[in-house]
Amino acid sequence: MSARSDIAPSTVGVELDEGGVYVEYTDGRRTFYNGVPEKVHGTLRCRPGKDVHVLVTDPSETEGVLVYVNDLKTHDDILESSGVGRVLLDPGEAEELFPGVTVRADGYAIEVEADPEEARGRVFVFEEDEIGEYSYELFPEE
Template identity: 70%
Template structure:
């Protein structure tokens, strides 16, 4: 099987922790995306050649759907056994992954993600990684971003 097929996702378990986001795959294995996600209010553009994983939770924040964007490494059978989906985009292509979550493939092997958490009706996370680093992001509304800024400022006494 080619590693360039779109794969539909299944529902995976999600646990939001103070030190990251844990995902439980349908085969029972778990992975932890470390770190408190950085808030994003509009568009996120990933650096070139980074793996991009998009997770949208349900309103209970205990389960969700995860898609790998332009993943060319993971075999179809592995994705299907874990419940993770995959979407492959050519340069210039755009696709709505979920209601309120769109992804575009830009030039230079970059990916652009836009999300509206209110339309998605859950939390929207993006994990960007390679062999040397990983970053976590969460799409939030402008008011949520302001509330987080206020809370962070209050803690800096």
């Protein structure tokens, strides 16, 4: 896909807020994922061409791990210093990011499915580009 590589995530700080989710990177910077996450049961199919970030919190919801899926913009050094991981998938390829959380590339779309009980925390997906951002919280199929 590119000269970029997969990078294992480190633990980042997490703060859940009425208006969205704050993430504090290991280098001290913070970002805010705006919007109350929409509840999704089963598989979430993100729109092709969007930046997809998957966050799994710990049971206390104060820490978590954040992984960018198929991100080709961010340099390896920036991800490593921030604690954010990255996984690169070819079309048709799937990978278990964490126990209970699987990502799949279906063409240029990313699909995410999760079982928060198996993941032992809450599972959020953030989908964004220059035009807008969307937040989701994943639950098993009903």
